[in-house]
Amino acid sequence: MDPVKDTTTTLIQTVYLVLQQVMDQIGWVFAPGWRQYQALIVLALIVLAWGLKRITEPRLQNWARTREGWPKWQLRLLVQFRRRLILIWFAILAWLVYVVMQQLTWPSRSYMIGVAATLATVWVTIALATQLVRNRALRRIVSWCLWIYATLYFLNAVDEITGFLDRLAIEFGETRVSALTVITALVVLGVLLGGARLLSRLFTANVRGNEDISPSMQVLTTKAVQILVYGLALYVGAQAIGLDLTGLAFLYGIIGVGLGFGLQTVVSNLVSGVIILLDKSIKPGDVISLGETFGWIESLSARYVSVKTREGLEFLIPNEQLIANQVVNWTHSNQLxxxxxxxxxxxxxxxxxxxxxxxxxxxxxxxxxxxxxxxxxxxxxxxxxxxxxxxxxxxxxxxxxxxxxxxxxxxxxxxxxxxNDISIPFPQREVRLLNQAGQSDAPTPPA
Structure with missing residues (x-):
């Protein structure tokens, strides 16, 4: 039996079953009765929310233009609020209708409206909460992932989709890789790396605000914490998705030998950077001279030192040069x-x-x-x-x-x-013309 052919057949059958279930759900929703009435009410609320958005958006925009001096994060939230006015109005209207119908009729006759109101509220909350992610591309990915998961969760379709993704798998001998495993790995690693980044930024802000720690030790501490936190996040993520790292020890050894030969300069710069941070020979803010380069140190990194000159140029000097060459530090012990x-x-x-x-x-x-x-x-x-x-x-x-x-x-x-009539002299020279010895005063005869 061909394993690839069997996998393809299984995937086709799974997709067909899922599509059939989706069509059955759509037919169940629009079947005559209260389910159909609720669907029509939801459509009417969408139209009404669109009309309210058309009315309130210009007024909200004019009011926003008068908000001077607001922080950027508040203005960003206001922009997101204006962009999602339809969804916000729909959530408000849906909750009002749901509460009224819960009081006037059977709870089952407003179930779909309650689910729609819940989804709209969750979508708005996710859209506003994800503004904390500064990277635009990452923010979109996080938003869409949360929207999809929230929708499946409140529609009670998580188990069905999980089973479907688990059946979308490729087997190589004893190794089985499914779509669910890949998605789980990406989500776990994304959450762990995002948490590691947040912890690293908070720790860096606290360390830099501590005046008792020297600038060089601040850089060294923050770099060490970043390496530790990100390394721990990758390790925990690999363990969470079931990746066995012990079998890769031999591969790590080969990679280490290759890096030792091929990345000697990079490793030298890294070690030199650690030495510079430990001996505190230079630190951010120092004025140094290295050859024809004169300026002050902007930042210290793992590979190079950023030196900014009075001309506005920024030189990235490898750490190895600062260790091997003579460096004049104008402000090493004092500022005089x-x-x-x-x-x-x-x-x-x-x-x-x-x-x-x-x-x-x-x-x-x-x-x-x-x-x-x-x-x-x-x-x-x-x-x-x-x-x-x-x-x-x-x-x-x-x-x-x-x-x-x-x-x-x-x-x-x-x-x-x-x-005070003090003169600054300049060099002066006297030129004297002397007659040449034996020069005749007689006119020169014509040729």
Missing amino acids: VRLDIHFGTAYDDDPHQVRALAVQAASAVNRVLVNPNAPVCHIVGFGDSSVDYILRFWIGDPTAGLTNVRGNVYLALWDVFKE
Whole structure:
């Protein structure tokens, strides 16, 4: 016997039986009697809900436009509420009719209306609750799955559909994979991974809000918790769907050897990232220099460090380079940074006055510190055209930039020198023309 042919025949028979049951249910609903009346009442309520939606939607939209300053999640819920006005009005009307009919006639004569009202209410609740899922595609998948399950549950069709999906199976030797197993696996893994993501985000928010934990330890802790939570979710999900992981030990070993040879750089970056987080050599917010790259650290990840420059560029530097190369951390132990400025003045200017004016100019700049390290100015040499000086000053906020504070100090020097008639010389050269020895003054004879 051909197993594939037998499986196909079984599936065809199952589908035929399901379709036959669906047709029987439709015929049972529209058979003459109170069931038919309830179906007609439900259709009338749908039409009435559509009319109420047409009346109330413009007014609700105009009212929503006046809601300024509302949080985004409230506006998002309001948009979803407006989109499902028909379903909301139908649920309200169906519950009113159901309550009235429960009081006026036999409960069995309003059973279908009660089921319709319950389904409408559940659908609205699911649509509003799933707005907590930020990913749009994932939100749609979760919504449709919950709608389908809720509909089958309240229609008492879960057992029939479960049996049908279990019969949709493919067998490979002793292994049997059914549609029910696949769906169960996807649902279980989705729920576990969603829960793991939520727990990870809550833990990350709590850790980042704790000022007693250093930034590097915050990153290390959150990464470790994420790996632990997601790994545990995958393991529990595999166990829940009946997947035996012990038989894959040999495969894991082969994969580990292959990763060891093929992903040496990736593994090196991962280990380097852990070392960086443990020794706290760099952390988010530090100002570093690595080769020609100068900027502050935006974030630390498992594979690279994000460094943002003053030009708005963001460099992703592998962790291995930060371990192997020399890195200048401007803010490793403290935020104090010393900057030097070189300038020159004319020989006619008093050097004592120049030094005092230079210190005065630097001290007047906002970001220059005057305590505990005040600016100082020294003569460093006598040049061809000027007396050369060096002005040294300290700043306590290198993350705000270095070039801009240097520029402000240069402007302050320019202003104070102009006010006190201190000249900044520039190189001057004299050119003398000398007569060549033995040059004749006689005119040159014509050719």
